[in-house]
Amino acid sequence: MFIREKSKVEPVEWGSGPSHRLLVEADKMGFAVCHTVVRAGTKSRLEYRNHFEACYCISGTGRVEAADGSVGYDLSPGVLYALNEHDAHFLIASPEGDMELVSVFNPPLRGDERHSLTADGFSAY
Numbered sequence: 001m002f003i004r005e006k007s008k009v010e011p012v013e014w015g016s017g018p019s020h021r022l023l024v025e026a027d028k029m030g031f032a033v034c035h036t037v038v039r040a041g042t043k044s045r046l047e048y049r050n051h052f053e054a055c056y057c058i059s060g061t062g063r064v065e066a067a068d069g070s071v072g073y074d075l076s077p078g079v080l081y082a083l084n085e086h087d088a089h090f091l092i093a094s095p096e097g098d099m100e101l102v103s104v105f106n107p108p109l110r111g112d113e114r115h116s117l118t119a120d121g122f123s124a125y
Contacts, residue, residue, distance in 0.1 A: 002027075004022050004023070006020045006022060006035055009021065009022060012112060014036065015044060016038055016039050016042040016044045016091070016093070017036065017037035017038050017042070017098065018036075018037050019034050019036040019037070019103075020034060020036075021034050021109060022035060023108070024108055024109055025108040025110050026110075027108070029108065030106070031104055031105060031106045031107070031108050032103075032104065032105040032106075032108035032109040033104055033105075034101075034102070034103045034104075034105070034109070035100065035101075035102055036055075036101045036102075036103055037100055038098065038099040038100075038101065039093060039098055040060075040097050040099075041093060041095040043090055043091075044090065044091045044092075045067075045090060046088070046089055046090070046091055047067075047086065047087070047088040047089070048083060048086055048105070049086050050086075050107070051086075051105045051106065051107060051109070052082070052083060052084060052086070052105070053103055054081070054083070054103065054104045055082075055101040055102070055104075056101065056102045056103075057076060057079050057080070057099065057100070057101055058077055058100050058101065058102055059077055059098075059099065060076075060077075060093065060094065060097050060098050060099030060100055061074070061075060061076045061093075061094045061099060062075045062091065062092050062093040062094050062099040063090075063091075063092045063094075064081050064089055064090070064091055064092070065089060065092065066087060066088075066089055067087070067089055075099065
Protein backbone atom coordinates (compact mmCIF):
# COMPACT_ATOMS: atom_id res chain seq x y z
CA MET A 1 0.00 0.00 0.00
CA PHE A 2 1.16 3.55 -0.65
CA ILE A 3 -0.25 7.06 -0.81
CA ARG A 4 0.57 9.95 -3.05
CA GLU A 5 -0.45 13.56 -2.46
CA LYS A 6 -1.27 15.76 -5.43
CA SER A 7 0.52 18.66 -3.71
CA LYS A 8 3.76 16.64 -3.81
CA VAL A 9 3.54 15.62 -7.49
CA GLU A 10 5.17 17.94 -10.02
CA PRO A 11 2.57 18.69 -12.74
CA VAL A 12 3.24 18.06 -16.41
CA GLU A 13 2.08 20.66 -18.93
CA TRP A 14 0.10 18.33 -21.20
CA GLY A 15 -0.77 20.99 -23.80
CA SER A 16 -3.83 22.83 -22.48
CA GLY A 17 -3.10 22.86 -18.77
CA PRO A 18 -1.27 21.09 -15.96
CA SER A 19 -1.72 17.39 -15.24
CA HIS A 20 -0.69 15.73 -11.99
CA ARG A 21 0.24 12.16 -12.92
CA LEU A 22 -0.69 10.52 -9.62
CA LEU A 23 -0.27 6.88 -10.64
CA VAL A 24 2.04 5.94 -13.53
CA GLU A 25 3.57 2.94 -15.26
CA ALA A 26 6.45 2.72 -12.76
CA ASP A 27 3.92 2.07 -9.98
CA LYS A 28 3.11 -1.28 -11.65
CA MET A 29 -0.66 -1.08 -11.10
CA GLY A 30 -1.62 -1.69 -14.76
CA PHE A 31 -3.31 1.72 -15.17
CA ALA A 32 -2.57 5.41 -14.64
CA VAL A 33 -4.54 8.06 -12.74
CA CYS A 34 -4.19 11.77 -13.48
CA HIS A 35 -5.75 14.96 -12.13
CA THR A 36 -5.86 17.23 -15.15
CA VAL A 37 -6.81 20.86 -15.63
CA VAL A 38 -8.16 21.94 -19.02
CA ARG A 39 -7.67 25.71 -19.30
CA ALA A 40 -10.75 27.86 -19.86
CA GLY A 41 -11.56 28.49 -23.52
CA THR A 42 -9.16 25.88 -24.95
CA LYS A 43 -10.06 23.42 -27.70
CA SER A 44 -7.62 20.51 -27.91
CA ARG A 45 -7.36 18.01 -30.80
CA LEU A 46 -6.55 14.71 -29.07
CA GLU A 47 -6.21 11.03 -29.83
CA TYR A 48 -4.86 8.17 -27.72
CA ARG A 49 -3.63 5.55 -30.19
CA ASN A 50 -1.93 3.46 -27.51
CA HIS A 51 -4.24 3.94 -24.51
CA PHE A 52 -7.86 3.72 -23.50
CA GLU A 53 -8.94 6.69 -21.38
CA ALA A 54 -11.87 7.45 -19.10
CA CYS A 55 -12.33 10.97 -17.74
CA TYR A 56 -14.52 11.99 -14.81
CA CYS A 57 -15.31 15.70 -14.54
CA ILE A 58 -14.91 17.04 -11.01
CA SER A 59 -15.23 20.79 -11.65
CA GLY A 60 -15.97 23.28 -14.41
CA THR A 61 -17.78 22.61 -17.65
CA GLY A 62 -16.93 21.80 -21.23
CA ARG A 63 -17.59 19.43 -24.06
CA VAL A 64 -16.07 16.39 -25.74
CA GLU A 65 -16.79 15.91 -29.45
CA ALA A 66 -15.93 13.19 -31.95
CA ALA A 67 -13.36 14.33 -34.50
CA ASP A 68 -15.85 13.97 -37.35
CA GLY A 69 -18.52 15.95 -35.48
CA SER A 70 -20.90 12.97 -35.41
CA VAL A 71 -21.41 13.09 -31.63
CA GLY A 72 -20.72 15.44 -28.75
CA TYR A 73 -21.39 15.47 -25.03
CA ASP A 74 -21.57 18.26 -22.49
CA LEU A 75 -19.29 17.82 -19.49
CA SER A 76 -19.99 18.98 -15.96
CA PRO A 77 -19.18 17.67 -12.48
CA GLY A 78 -20.35 14.08 -12.14
CA VAL A 79 -20.12 13.21 -15.87
CA LEU A 80 -17.70 10.55 -17.14
CA TYR A 81 -16.71 9.96 -20.75
CA ALA A 82 -14.73 7.00 -22.06
CA LEU A 83 -12.62 6.74 -25.20
CA ASN A 84 -13.03 3.03 -25.81
CA GLU A 85 -12.02 2.98 -29.50
CA HIS A 86 -8.90 5.18 -29.46
CA ASP A 87 -11.29 7.93 -30.59
CA ALA A 88 -9.86 11.10 -32.11
CA HIS A 89 -11.74 13.90 -30.38
CA PHE A 90 -11.93 17.54 -29.38
CA LEU A 91 -11.80 18.41 -25.69
CA ILE A 92 -13.25 21.86 -25.12
CA ALA A 93 -13.30 23.82 -21.86
CA SER A 94 -15.92 26.52 -21.50
CA PRO A 95 -14.60 30.09 -21.54
CA GLU A 96 -16.08 30.77 -18.10
CA GLY A 97 -13.47 28.76 -16.21
CA ASP A 98 -11.08 25.85 -16.09
CA MET A 99 -12.41 22.30 -16.21
CA GLU A 100 -10.86 19.62 -13.98
CA LEU A 101 -10.86 15.92 -14.82
CA VAL A 102 -9.69 12.75 -13.12
CA SER A 103 -8.45 10.48 -15.91
CA VAL A 104 -7.66 6.78 -15.91
CA PHE A 105 -5.42 5.34 -18.65
CA ASN A 106 -4.91 1.72 -19.67
CA PRO A 107 -2.16 0.79 -20.31
CA PRO A 108 -0.62 3.30 -17.91
CA LEU A 109 1.19 6.46 -18.94
CA ARG A 110 4.91 6.78 -18.24
CA GLY A 111 3.99 10.15 -16.73
CA ASP A 112 6.02 12.53 -18.89
CA GLU A 113 3.80 12.52 -22.01
CA ARG A 114 2.85 15.85 -23.55
CA HIS A 115 0.62 16.72 -26.47
CA SER A 116 1.76 18.73 -29.48
CA LEU A 117 -1.36 20.79 -30.13
CA THR A 118 -1.33 22.22 -33.63
CA ALA A 119 -3.90 22.73 -36.36
CA ASP A 120 -2.19 20.02 -38.45
CA GLY A 121 -3.81 16.99 -36.84
CA PHE A 122 -4.76 15.22 -33.65
CA SER A 123 -2.02 14.97 -31.06
CA ALA A 124 -1.47 11.39 -29.96
CA TYR A 125 0.48 9.34 -27.46
